[in-house]
Amino acid sequence: GESVGLHLPTLSVQEGDNSIINCAYSNSASDYFIWYKQESGKGPQFIIDIRSNMDKRQGQRVTVLLNKTVKHLSLQIAATQPGDSAVYFCAERSGYSTLTFGKGTMLLVSP
Amino acid sequence: NAGVMQNPRHLVRRRGQEARLRCSPMKGHSHVYWYRQLPEEGLKFMVYLQKENIIDESGMPKERFSAEFPKEGPSILRIQQVVRGDSAAYFCASSPPTSQGKRTEAFFGQGTRLTVV
16 A cells, blocks of 8 residues: 655764655655654654645754655754654645554664 | 643553553544554554544454544543553544645644553
């Protein structure tokens, strides 16, 4: 069936660097995408979303880029901080269907 | 405005017992979703409910698992005759009714960690 997957299982960066987490999706009908952050022992926390009629959306220190041509989504975190260490999931939705999650990328930020 | 509340946070059951997981959605939210997460894996969709209706249960195992979202009270995910393979974190999410074609994000609870011994 359709699936959402991530390229890198673990990303290690230094504090202050910019981080880029990538996600590939296969359902061409997906029209809504969300990035979630999950810290150890906690539930997923909404970070930012983007609809398919956009290719870029910015939040506070985060930017999501959507390339529908190659079905690719990325999350950019500026000036990464130790508190950003977590597992990051992309999720996609088609119409009013439920969210489908990828496996996740662990971001490790070293001081 | 309280977030999505799940209880208990941790649940230990012996093989063959029943597990009941509760989820109270955010105020004003009428859509509830249940997901299961195994260690170091993503969230797997189980079931999507609205008040008194199951909208999509394509992710639910055919046996032993059931879910409800009554008119009053929390949503319940029930697992009968638990086995060790049921050990996982179970997350509930809620979202408000969609309006004007907007697709809103789902907000997650802190999860219930079920351990079957």
